[in-house]
Amino acid sequence: MANVSYVRKTMLPEKAPPVTSSGVLGWIRENLFSTPLNVILTLLSAGFAFYVLASILPWIFQSSWTAGSLGECREVIKATYGPDAHGACWAVIRERYLQLIFGFYPAELYWRPILAFVLALVALAPVLFSGLPRQMMRFSAVAPFLVPWLLWGGTFWVPLMVIAGIAVGVIAYNLLSRTVGSLAGIIAAGVLPVLWWIFVTSPLASGLQSIIPLGIEAIPSRSFGGFLLSITIGLVAITASLPIGIVLALGRQSDLLIVKTLCVGFIEFIRGVPLITLLFVASVLLNYFLPPGTDFDIIVRVMIMVTLFASAYMAEVVRGGLAALPSGQYEAADALGLDYWKSQRLIIMPQALKISIPGIVSTFISVFKDTTLVSIIGLLDPLGLSKAIRADVNWNGIVWELYGFIAFVFFIFCFSMSRYSMYLERKLQTGHR
Amino acid sequence: MTTLSDAPKESFRLSMLIYDSRYRSLTIQFVALLGFMLVVAWLVSNTLQNLEALGKPIDFGFFSEPASYDINQRLIDYNSRDSHLRASFVGLLNTLLVAVMGCALATVMGVVIGVMRLSKNWMLSRIMTVYVELFRNVPVLLWIVFFMAILIETLPPPNAFRGETPSASMWLWDSMAVTNRGIYMPEPLFSRGLGDVSFFGAFNISLELIALVVALIAGFWASGRIKARADRIQEATGDRPTTWYLRLAVVVLPFAVILILLGFHLGYPALKGFNFQGGIHMRNSLIALWLALSFYTAAFIAENVRAGILAVSGGQTEAAEALGLRPNRIMSLVVLPQALRVIIPPLISQYLNLTKNSSLAIAVGYMDITGTLGGITMNQTGRELECVLLLMLVYLIISLSISLVMNWYNKRVKLVER
Amino acid sequence: ATLDDVKARGKLNCGVNTGLVGFAAPDANGVWGGFDVALCRAVAAATLGDASAIEFVPLTGKTRFTALASGEIDMLSRNTTWTFSRDVDLKFEFVGVNYYDGQGFMVPKALGVSSAKDLDGATVCIQTGTTTELNLADFFRVNNISYEPVPIETNAEAQQQYLAGACDVYTTDASGLAATRATFEAPGDHVLLPEIISKEPLGPLVRHGDSEWADIVRWSFNAMVSAEELGITSANVEEMASGTNNPEINRILGTEGNLGEMLGLDAEWAKRIILSVGNYGEVFEKNLGEATPIGLARGLNAQWTDGGLLYSPPFR
Amino acid sequence: MSELAVSREVDRSKMTISDEVAIQIIEMNKWYGTFHVLRDINLTVNRGERIVIAGPSGSGKSTLIRCINRLEEHQAGKIIIDGTELTSDLKNIDKIRSEVGMVFQHFNLFPHLTILENCTLAPIWVRKVPKKEAEETAMHFLEKVKIPEQALKYPGQLSGGQQQRVAIARSLCMRPRIMLFDEPTSALDPEMIKEVLDTMIELAEEGMTMLCVTHEMGFARQVANRVIFMDQGQIVEQNEPEEFFNNPKSDRTKLFLSQILGH
Amino acid sequence: MSELAVSREVDRSKMTISDEVAIQIIEMNKWYGTFHVLRDINLTVNRGERIVIAGPSGSGKSTLIRCINRLEEHQAGKIIIDGTELTSDLKNIDKIRSEVGMVFQHFNLFPHLTILENCTLAPIWVRKVPKKEAEETAMHFLEKVKIPEQALKYPGQLSGGQQQRVAIARSLCMRPRIMLFDEPTSALDPEMIKEVLDTMIELAEEGMTMLCVTHEMGFARQVANRVIFMDQGQIVEQNEPEEFFNNPKSDRTKLFLSQILGH
Ligand SMILES: Nc1ncnc2c1ncn2[C@@H]1O[C@H](COP(=O)(O)OP(=O)(O)OP(=O)(O)O)[C@@H](O)[C@H]1O
Numbered sequence A: 001m002a003n004v005s006y007v008r009k010t011m012l013p014e015k016a017p018p019v020t021s022s023g024v025l026g027w028i029r030e031n032l033f034s035t036p037l038n039v040i041l042t043l044l045s046a047g048f049a050f051y052v053l054a055s056i057l058p059w060i061f062q063s064s065w066t067a068g069s070l071g072e073c074r075e076v077i078k079a080t081y082g083p084d085a086h087g088a089c090w091a092v093i094r095e096r097y098l099q100l101i102f103g104f105y106p107a108e109l110y111w112r113p114i115l116a117f118v119l120a121l122v123a124l125a126p127v128l129f130s131g132l133p134r135q136m137m138r139f140s141a142v143a144p145f146l147v148p149w150l151l152w153g154g155t156f157w158v159p160l161m162v163i164a165g166i167a168v169g170v171i172a173y174n175l176l177s178r179t180v181g182s183l184a185g186i187i188a189a190g191v192l193p194v195l196w197w198i199f200v201t202s203p204l205a206s207g208l209q210s211i212i213p214l215g216i217e218a219i220p221s222r223s224f225g226g227f228l229l230s231i232t233i234g235l236v237a238i239t240a241s242l243p244i245g246i247v248l249a250l251g252r253q254s255d256l257l258i259v260k261t262l263c264v265g266f267i268e269f270i271r272g273v274p275l276i277t278l279l280f281v282a283s284v285l286l287n288y289f290l291p292p293g294t295d296f297d298i299i300v301r302v303m304i305m306v307t308l309f310a311s312a313y314m315a316e317v318v319r320g321g322l323a324a325l326p327s328g329q330y331e332a333a334d335a336l337g338l339d340y341w342k343s344q345r346l347i348i349m350p351q352a353l354k355i356s357i358p359g360i361v362s363t364f365i366s367v368f369k370d371t372t373l374v375s376i377i378g379l380l381d382p383l384g385l386s387k388a389i390r391a392d393v394n395w396n397g398i399v400w401e402l403y404g405f406i407a408f409v410f411f412i413f414c415f416s417m418s419r420y421s422m423y424l425e426r427k428l429q430t431g432h433r
Numbered sequence B: 001m002t003t004l005s006d007a008p009k010e011s012f013r014l015s016m017l018i019y020d021s022r023y024r025s026l027t028i029q030f031v032a033l034l035g036f037m038l039v040v041a042w043l044v045s046n047t048l049q050n051l052e053a054l055g056k057p058i059d060f061g062f063f064s065e066p067a068s069y070d071i072n073q074r075l076i077d078y079n080s081r082d083s084h085l086r087a088s089f090v091g092l093l094n095t096l097l098v099a100v101m102g103c104a105l106a107t108v109m110g111v112v113i114g115v116m117r118l119s120k121n122w123m124l125s126r127i128m129t130v131y132v133e134l135f136r137n138v139p140v141l142l143w144i145v146f147f148m149a150i151l152i153e154t155l156p157p158p159n160a161f162r163g164e165t166p167s168a169s170m171w172l173w174d175s176m177a178v179t180n181r182g183i184y185m186p187e188p189l190f191s192r193g194l195g196d197v198s199f200f201g202a203f204n205i206s207l208e209l210i211a212l213v214v215a216l217i218a219g220f221w222a223s224g225r226i227k228a229r230a231d232r233i234q235e236a237t238g239d240r241p242t243t244w245y246l247r248l249a250v251v252v253l254p255f256a257v258i259l260i261l262l263g264f265h266l267g268y269p270a271l272k273g274f275n276f277q278g279g280i281h282m283r284n285s286l287i288a289l290w291l292a293l294s295f296y297t298a299a300f301i302a303e304n305v306r307a308g309i310l311a312v313s314g315g316q317t318e319a320a321e322a323l324g325l326r327p328n329r330i331m332s333l334v335v336l337p338q339a340l341r342v343i344i345p346p347l348i349s350q351y352l353n354l355t356k357n358s359s360l361a362i363a364v365g366y367m368d369i370t371g372t373l374g375g376i377t378m379n380q381t382g383r384e385l386e387c388v389l390l391l392m393l394v395y396l397i398i399s400l401s402i403s404l405v406m407n408w409y410n411k412r413v414k415l416v417e418r
Numbered sequence C: 001a002t003l004d005d006v007k008a009r010g011k012l013n014c015g016v017n018t019g020l021v022g023f024a025a026p027d028a029n030g031v032w033g034g035f036d037v038a039l040c041r042a043v044a045a046a047t048l049g050d051a052s053a054i055e056f057v058p059l060t061g062k063t064r065f066t067a068l069a070s071g072e073i074d075m076l077s078r079n080t081t082w083t084f085s086r087d088v089d090l091k092f093e094f095v096g097v098n099y100y101d102g103q104g105f106m107v108p109k110a111l112g113v114s115s116a117k118d119l120d121g122a123t124v125c126i127q128t129g130t131t132t133e134l135n136l137a138d139f140f141r142v143n144n145i146s147y148e149p150v151p152i153e154t155n156a157e158a159q160q161q162y163l164a165g166a167c168d169v170y171t172t173d174a175s176g177l178a179a180t181r182a183t184f185e186a187p188g189d190h191v192l193l194p195e196i197i198s199k200e201p202l203g204p205l206v207r208h209g210d211s212e213w214a215d216i217v218r219w220s221f222n223a224m225v226s227a228e229e230l231g232i233t234s235a236n237v238e239e240m241a242s243g244t245n246n247p248e249i250n251r252i253l254g255t256e257g258n259l260g261e262m263l264g265l266d267a268e269w270a271k272r273i274i275l276s277v278g279n280y281g282e283v284f285e286k287n288l289g290e291a292t293p294i295g296l297a298r299g300l301n302a303q304w305t306d307g308g309l310l311y312s313p314p315f316r
Numbered sequence D, E: 001m002s003e004l005a006v007s008r009e010v011d012r013s014k015m016t017i018s019d020e021v022a023i024q025i026i027e028m029n030k031w032y033g034t035f036h037v038l039r040d041i042n043l044t045v046n047r048g049e050r051i052v053i054a055g056p057s058g059s060g061k062s063t064l065i066r067c068i069n070r071l072e073e074h075q076a077g078k079i080i081i082d083g084t085e086l087t088s089d090l091k092n093i094d095k096i097r098s099e100v101g102m103v104f105q106h107f108n109l110f111p112h113l114t115i116l117e118n119c120t121l122a123p124i125w126v127r128k129v130p131k132k133e134a135e136e137t138a139m140h141f142l143e144k145v146k147i148p149e150q151a152l153k154y155p156g157q158l159s160g161g162q163q164q165r166v167a168i169a170r171s172l173c174m175r176p177r178i179m180l181f182d183e184p185t186s187a188l189d190p191e192m193i194k195e196v197l198d199t200m201i202e203l204a205e206e207g208m209t210m211l212c213v214t215h216e217m218g219f220a221r222q223v224a225n226r227v228i229f230m231d232q233g234q235i236v237e238q239n240e241p242e243e244f245f246n247n248p249k250s251d252r253t254k255l256f257l258s259q260i261l262g263h
C-alpha cells in the first residue's frame, strides 16, 4: 500500500433513497411483502380481516333504530333491506340506553351522577397528570366525601360529620402525641375516628339535620344500576382500597412477624379465591357474620367485598413500588431523625405511589371489568339489566345488540385507561425520576 | 470529661413498652394479634348466634345425602342418587378439566400471538394488536356469554343433519359432528379390553388407559435417551446425528403396538333419536367456557410473551447473529432461555387467574365446583355457610398449589443465574 | 314488628325475580311490572297507602332465601314453590298460593313427540336454581329413561338455546313455558306436552315469627281473590265502597266491621288494593291473560266457582 | 487517585480540640448473624476532633459509622454520644440522631423534592422550625456549599458533586454537632471529588467534629488530627496523619498504604 | 481521557500487510428511511491492515461497521469480503459472518451462559466443532485475554473490562480472519480500558485484520496503519496515523481533533 492519504474536497449532498426502499412503495414492500412467507401472511391476514368485517359490518349497519319491539324490528329490516337481511335491532338500545347507563336512578336527578363523575374526574386529574397545579389536590381530598353525597344524597351533615371524624383523629393525635407520646397519639388517631363514625356520626347528623335541614333527596342504593352501578362500585373499591392496600403493603414489608403474617395471610387468602365466591359471601354469608339484626344494603355489602378484593391486589402493587425504592432513602430519612410514620408519609410513600400508578390503573381496570360478576348474584349491572330487559315481552329474544353495546362501552372505558397506564409507564421509564 | 462510668441500672418501666425499640415491636404485635383475635371472635360469636337463631347449626351431614340432581358433564360415574359430596367432586374434576385445557390452549395461543405481534409484517402485527386489545378490555364474563351465544347461534343443531337433504354434514369423512350442542368426536374403543380398576371404591380407571400411558412414558424416556446419545456424539465429533425419526419411532411404535393388541378401533358418533350417540361428546358449555377463558387469558399471556422477548435486548440477537448463528438457533439457544425467565412467573399467575375465572362457568351452565357445591347443592340444602366456606377452601388449595409451583420455579431460576 | 318497620321506613322492601316475562320486569322507565309485582304493590297499598312506595329487590334463585331470612326484604314474591322443607326447615311462612303451576315440557312440533315418555335420549334445557332439576331427575329416573340435562341460569338464555335447537326440550313451570312460547316468532311450531310432572304452587312468603305481618300479606292477597269472586273491580270499587247490600263486600271495603283494625291497618286497606292494582282477575288479565302476548288461560288459577283452585277464606 | 485532592492552604485557626468528649465507644461488639463484624471497639472522640477512618474493604468501617447514629444496632458494649447512651430507648435515639449528621456514599437525596425541600424537610418536621426560618437556614448552608442557585431544581438535575454537596447541606441544616461521612467521594468523578472535599475542609476549618471514612489521603493529611486504621472489625492502628502515613507501625497498615498509594 | 492508553513498546514485527484484499467496499450507500446515513463509501482493506475509524457522533461509523457483517443491509453499491459479495443470499451471509468477528460497545455477552459456554456456543453450533475441542480453543483464547480462571463464572459476575475481554475471546473462538470493533472501550472505566486495549494490541501484533471504531488516539497511533475520518456519512479524510494527527488536511478533521485531544 503506497499512499493511503485521501482528502475529500467537496461534501456529498444527501440523496433520495431508491424508490424500492422508500415512500409508500418501499413501506409496502418492507412491511407487507418482504419475503415469500410475509406475502402469505399478509394475504392470510387480509383475508381474515375481510371475512370478519364482511360478516359483522352488514349486521351492524343493516339495522333498525326505530321500533317498539323485536318483532317490529324484524319487519322493518326485512322491509328496508330485503327478506334475507339480518340486521341489528338497535332500537332496544335507543329505548333502554338511559336505563343501561343510570339504572333506576330518577330521571330528573341524572345531573347528580353526571356531576359526581365530573367531580371525580377533576379530583383524579392532579393524581393522574403530574403537570396540573398542586392546589387541585385540595379538591381531591374533599371529593371522596362530596361525590358519594351527590350520588346517594341525603343530609349534608353526614359527609360533614365524617370529615369531622378525621378532624377528631387529627386533634387527638396532636394533643396526645404532645402530652402522652406519639404511639398513644397514633393509637388514638386510629381508634377515635372509628368510634366517632360508628357511634356519633349518624345520631349527630340526624340531630343537626332536624335543627338545620341541609340536604338533597336521598337515593337508595337499590336505584343504582347499569354502568352507574359498575362505575360506582369500581370507584368506591379503588378509592377505599388504596389506603387499605397501603397499610397491608406496609404490614407485609414490616419486620414485625405477627403483623406480617396477618397481612400475608389476608392478601394471599383474598387473591387465592375467585371474586365470585367473595360475592357469594356478600350476598349470603355476610348477614351471618354480623350481629343479629344488622341489615345493610346488598350493594354496600358488595362494595365492601370488592374493596377487600381490590385491597389485596392494591397491596401487591404498592409493595412493588416500595420494593423499587433504594434502601438509601429509608436510611437517609432515619439519619435525619424522621420517625417511621413521618418518613413513610414524606419520603417513602410519595415516591412508591408514583412508581405504582400504572399498576394502580391496571388494578382499576380489572376491578371495573370484574364488577360484571355482580350480575351473578342478581344485581342489575349492565349485564344483569340486559337479562331484565330481555324479560320484557317486547324485547324477549334479543341477544347481540345488548351484549354488543355493553362490550363496546366497557371496551371504550378500559381501553382508554390501559392506554393511559401505558403512557404513564413510558413516562416513568424515560422521565427523570 | 463527662463519661458515664456506670450506666444507671435499667429497671423495667411501663413506658418502655412504647419507647423502647426492643419492647415496642412486641407491644405492637401483641396489640395487632389481640385486635385480630377480637375481630375473629366477634365474627364467630355473631355467626354462632345467628345460626342458633335460624336453627341451622353447622353440620356437614348433608354431604352424605343424595344430591337428587343430574350432571351432564362428568368425568367419573355419577347419578342423581349419589351424594352431594360426590356431586361436588364431579364439579371439582370439571373445574380442573377446564382449567387444564384452558391453560394449555391459552399458552399455545398466547405464545403464537405474542410472537406474531412482534412480526415485521405490519398487517399481521396489527391484527394481533387488535385481538389483544379487544380481549383484554372487555370483561371475561361477557366473553363467556358471547362465545356461548356464538356456538348456539352459528352452529347447526343435530336436526340439521337429518332428512333427505341435510343442511349440515359431518366433518372428516363423517367421523365428527360439530353441532350447537357441542362436538361429537370418535371415541377410542378396545375390542380386547382389560377392564377397570377401582380406586377406593369411588371411581374407576380403565386399564387400557393405564397401559397406554405407561407405553407413552416409556417411549418418551427412550426418546430422551436417544437425544442424550445425540448430545454425546455431538460433543465428541461436533456433528449431530439426525435422530428425529428414531425418536418419533420409539414414542409411536410401542404405543401403536399396544393399541393393536388391545383391539383398538374408533367408535363413531351417529345420529340416533334426538342426538348423536356414541363417540365423545364435548358439550358446548365446556367449549364456550374453554374458548372464552383461553382467548381472554391468551391476550394477557401474549403481552407477557412479547415483553419477555423484548426484554432480551436487541444486542443479544445481534451478538448471536454476528457469531454466525442461524435464526432458529438464536431463538432456541439465546433468546428463549433468557425470555422464559421473564415470561414464566407472570404466565403462572395467568394460570391462576384462568383457574379462578373458571368459576364463572355457571354463566353457561357448565357444572364446575361453583355450579355444584356453590350452586345447586347450596340452593337445595340451604347450607350457605358450609358450602361457601368449603368452596373457598377448595379454590384456596388450588391457588396455593399453583403459587407453590411458581415459587419453586423462581427459586430454581435464581440459582441458575448467579 | 315488620309492619312498624315498614311504616317507619315508608317503603316496603319486596323481593322479586331479576326478570321473568309476565311476572316481574322493569320497563324502560325502570318501573317494575308483572304478576308477582302486583302483589307487592297490593301489600304496599294496604300498609302504606301508596302502591308505589316499594323498594324492589331483584333476587336470584340463590339469593332469595337469604335476603328474606336476613330481613333485607319484608316479603318475597318471586314465583317460589311452596315445599315442605322450605316452609319447615328454612323457617319461612308461605301465606298463600297466587299461582298454581306445574313443571311441563315444551318441544318443537316438528319433533313429533307427543308424550314426555318419548323423550329418551333427548337434551333438556332446565332453568336452574329452583325445584325443576329435582323434579326432572326424579321423573326420568322413575320412568327409567335417559336424558341430557342442560342447566341454564335464566329464561332468556334457555329460550335462546331452545330456539337454536341446542336442546330438544325446554322444561320449566308451565306458565313460564307458555309465556316464553308466546314471544316466539312462530308460537304455533311448538307444543306443550300433556305431562305436568310436578305440583308447583307458587306463592308469596315471609319470615317465621311475625304472624301479624304474615296475616297482612295473606289477607292482602285474599282480598284480591275475594274481590274477583265478589265482583269488585278497580272500576267499581269506589262505587261499592259507598255501601252495598252484600255484607262481605262491605266488610272487605271497610264500610262494615273493623277487619282493617284487626290487621293493624285502617278500614280502607282493601279498597286501596283494589283501587290501585285491581282484583286477582284483573291482575291476571293484565299481566298474563289472553289479551297479553303471553296469553295464558286461567286454568287451575280460575276461581273455585269456575272450576279452578282459587278459594279465598271468607272475610268474616 | 488518592492524591488527587486539595493543595490549598488549610486554615487551622479554628480547628481547636476541646476537652469535652463528643463520642465515647467502649468495648463495642457487633455481629451480623454469626459473623463478628466489629470486635471490642474502643474509641473516644473529643469535641472538634476530625477523624479519618481507613481500612480495606469489608473491614467494618461503614458498620462502625452506622452504629454511631443507630442505623445499625450494636449488641455489646456502650456508645455514648454527648453524654447520652445509645440504647434501645427511642427518645435517646431521636435525640442522638438530631445531633449527628450523616452523609452517605450515594448521597441519598430525596428525588421527589427540590433541593430546598430536601434541606428544609427535617428541620420542619423534626425540629418543628417555622418554614420560613428553615428555608433561610437552608439557603445559608446552600450558599456555604456554593450552590444556592440550584435551590429550586430537583436532585436528578444536578451532577454527582453537586448532589453530594446538597447532601452535606441537608445534614448541616439540622445543625448537628457531629458529622459522619461514609466514603462521601467514592461514587464521584475526579473533578467532582475536589468540589466535595473543599466543602468538607471548610467544615473542618469551622471546628466541626467529624468522623470520615475515606481513602482520600490528601484530605486526611490536611485535615485530620487522627487517622484510624481498621481491619477485620478491629482498630489496628491509630495515629496522627503524618506519623500514620510516613511511619506506619503495623504490617497491615504498611501493606494497605502501599496498595492505596501505589495504585 | 483519550491519551490514557498504552505506553509499552508495540512489537510491529508480525504486522505486515499483504497485497491480498480482505474487504472491498465500492460506492456503497445506505439510507434509514429517507435519511442518507452512508454516502458513496469506497474502501479497500488489505489483509493484515489495522484501520481505525473516527468521526463525530452520528457520522455513520457504527453503521458502516455493521454493514460489513450484514447486521444492517445496504441499499446500493457493493461490499466484497474475501472475494464473496454480500448480497441477500443467506449462504454468503453465513460464510462472511463466520469469517468476520465483531465486538460491541456493550459486550453483549449471553448472561445465561458461563464464560466458557459463551465462547464455545458458536464453534459448536456453527462450526460443528466437538465440544471438547471447542472448550480447548476457548480456554486458549481466554488465556490469551488473561482470564482463564473466570471460565466457569457467569458474565454478571465479571467487571466490565473482563466482560469485554471475554467478548473478544468469544469472537476469536470462531477463528475469524477479520475483526470489527465498535467502540469497544467507551463503556468502560479508565483502568479497564487499559486491559482491553492491551488485548487488542496483542491481537494486532499477531497480524489480525482489524477495523476499529474508537476514540482512543493512543491506540490509533501505536497500532493503526490507517486512520479514516468520517463525517455526515462520508469518508472525509484518510491517512497514516502520524500524518493524520500531526497534519490534518481537512477543516473538519482539524476541528474534530482539536475537540477530542483538547478534551
Ligand atoms: N446487612 C449485613 N448483613 C450481613 N453482613 C453484612 C451486612 N452489612 C455488611 N456486612 C458485612 O460486614 C462486613 C463489614 O462491612 P462494612 O460495610 O462495614 O465494610 P467497609 O469497611 O465499610 O467496607 P467498604 O470499604 O467496602 O465499604 C463485610 O464483610 C460485609 O460483608
Ligand SMILES: Nc1ncnc2c1ncn2[C@@H]1O[C@H](COP(=O)(O)OP(=O)(O)OP(=O)(O)O)[C@@H](O)[C@H]1O
Pocket: E032, E033, E035, E037, E055, E056, E057, E058, E059, E060, E061, E062, E063, E064
Ligand atoms: N436503526 C436506525 N434507524 C434510523 N436511523 C438510525 C438508525 N441507526 C442509526 N441511525 C442514525 O444514523 C446515523 C448514523 O448512526 P451511527 O450509529 O452509525 O453513528 P456513529 O457514527 O456510530 O455515532 P456514535 O459515535 O454516536 O456511535 C445517526 O444519525 C443515527 O441517528
Ligand SMILES: [Mg+2]
Pocket: D061, D062, D063, D183
Ligand atoms: Mg463501606
Ligand SMILES: [Mg+2]
Pocket: E061, E062, E063, E183
Ligand atoms: Mg456508534
